Amino acid sequence: xxxxxxSPEALRLQEGESSSLxxxxxxxxxxxxxxxxxxxxxxxxxLFTLYSAGEEKEKERLKATLTKKESFLHITAPKPEDSATYxxxxxxxxxxxxSTFGDGTTxxxxx
Amino acid sequence: DTAVSQxxxxxxxxxxxxxxxxxxxxxxxxxxxxxxxxxxxxLKIMFSYNNKELIINETVPNRFSPKSPDKAHLNLHINSxxxxxxxxxFCASSAQGTTNEKLFFGSxxxxxxx
Numbered sequence: 398x399x400x401x402x403x404s405p406e407a408l409r410l411q412e413g414e415s416s417s418l419x420x421x422x423x424x425x426x427x428x429x430x431x432x433x434x435x436x437x438x439x440x441x442x443x444l445f446t447l448y449s450a451g452e453e454k455e456k457e458r459l460k461a462t463l464t465k466k467e468s469f470l471h472i473t474a475p476k477p478e479d480s481a482t483y484x485x486x487x488x489x490x491x492x493x494x495x496s497t498f499g500d501g502t503t504x505x506x507x508x
Numbered sequence: 509d510t511a512v513s514q515x516x517x518x519x520x521x522x523x524x525x526x527x528x529x530x531x532x533x534x535x536x537x538x539x540x541x542x543x544x545x546x547x548x549x550x551l552k553i554m555f556s557y558n559n560k561e562l563i564i565n566e567t568v569p570n571r572f573s574p575k576s577p578d579k580a581h582l583n584l585h586i587n588s589x590x591x592x593x594x595x596x597x598f599c600a601s602s603a604q605g606t607t608n609e610k611l612f613f614g615s616x617x618x619x620x621x622x
Contacts, residue, residue, distance in 0.1 A: 440613030
């Protein structure tokens with residue numbers, strides 16, 4: 398069974414203090430790893446898809462990386478508006494269209 | 509225009525009642541999903557439909573019955589509601605339902621069973 402574990406569960410940063418969120422996964426035949434952002438009272442919003450080890454993607458202050466066992470979401474010089482829950486999800490080759498999610502990391506950035 | 513919209517936003521009801529949640533997407537996607545998010549933010553897939561055909565049916569009590577009248581709509585009917593059904597239910601869609609497709613989520617329905 399596909400498994401996704403995210404750490405830490407919660408992360409509190411000062412504005413400008415860079416850090417990383419971790420997503421460890423166990424799947425049979427990874428087809429894609431996804432990062433989503435979820436604000437309170439809203440549905441998850443897509444950020445990135447990573448397909449193979451070594452791949453990196455960037456968007457503003459966020460950078461996602463992928464190895465064979467885990468993914469990192471690096472946040473550089475975060476701002477208060479980056480506060481949200483960040484969710485990691487995987488899709489495996491045997492489960493077309495089915496995303497398995499982790500529990501998420503709730504990020505709070507203080508001004 | 510909201511891409512994936514679901515109603516109602518909040519649903520408070522008594523144990524034993526029957527309730528429905530409606531979802532509509534205007535993205536032209538072929539596949540729609542229901543996910544359940546518990547109090548710890550864990551999102552778990554319940555069902556998915558591709559062009560009105562059920563393709564994913566996870567281990568969900570048969571009190572939950574999805575219905576897709578057309579590919580733009582996916583409703584969720586829940587019979588005999590239990591306390592443990594309290595959660596946030598998200599509708600989502602993707603272009604074709606194959607792997608490597610990102611999901612577009614609605615804003616969720618918070619169900620509280622008293």
